[in-house]
Amino acid sequence: MRLQYPVNVKIILVPCSGKVDVLHLLRAIQKGADGVYVVGCLEGTCHYNEGNFRARERVEYVKTLLEEIGLESDRVRMYNLASGEGPTFAAYANEMTDLIRSLGPNPLRNKAENS
Numbered sequence: 001m002r003l004q005y006p007v008n009v010k011i012i013l014v015p016c017s018g019k020v021d022v023l024h025l026l027r028a029i030q031k032g033a034d035g036v037y038v039v040g041c042l043e044g045t046c047h048y049n050e051g052n053f054r055a056r057e058r059v060e061y062v063k064t065l066l067e068e069i070g071l072e073s074d075r076v077r078m079y080n081l082a083s084g085e086g087p088t089f090a091a092y093a094n095e096m097t098d099l100i101r102s103l104g105p106n107p108l109r110n111k112a113e114n115s
Contacts, residue, residue, distance in 0.1 A: 003086050005093035017041065017078075018051025025062045025076055032109035035100040037077040039089065045082070052080060072103050 014020060017040030028036045038059055040052035056078050063073035077099075079092045 003090045005090040006097040008097065009093045016046065016048045016051035017055035018046070018048055018053075020055050020058065022058050022062055022065075025058065026065065029066070029071070029075060029106060030108060032106055034103070034106045034109070035075040035077075035096060037079060037092070037096050039079045039081060039092065042080050042082050071107070074099055074103060075106070 017038050020038050025036050025038075038055050040046070040055050043052055043056075046052045059076055059078040062076045066075060067073045077096060081088050081092070
C-alpha cells in the first residue's frame, strides 16, 4: 500500500522521538517552517522506556515558548501511533497540513530567508 500525504511534509527519521530536542523544533520554526510535528510510539510502548514522554514534554514546552513570542502554539504538535498505522500517519500529515494552512505562513519565514 502506497501512503499518500502532502508533498510539503518533510520526514526526518530519528531512532526515538525522545531524541527530538527543543532546539530542533525551535530551529525549524526559526528557519521558516510553517509547522513541525513529532510522531512517537504509543505511550507506554517506547523501546527506550520514556522517550515519547520526553518528546511530549518538549513539544509542550515549545508550545509555551511560541505563545510567549506571539506565534500560534498549534504550529508544533505531537502525535502517537504504532509502527503499523501507516494510514493514520497519513491522516495526521493531512490534519497538520490543514491546520497550518488555516494559520497561514510562519511570520518568521521572511526573516529567515533574508538572513
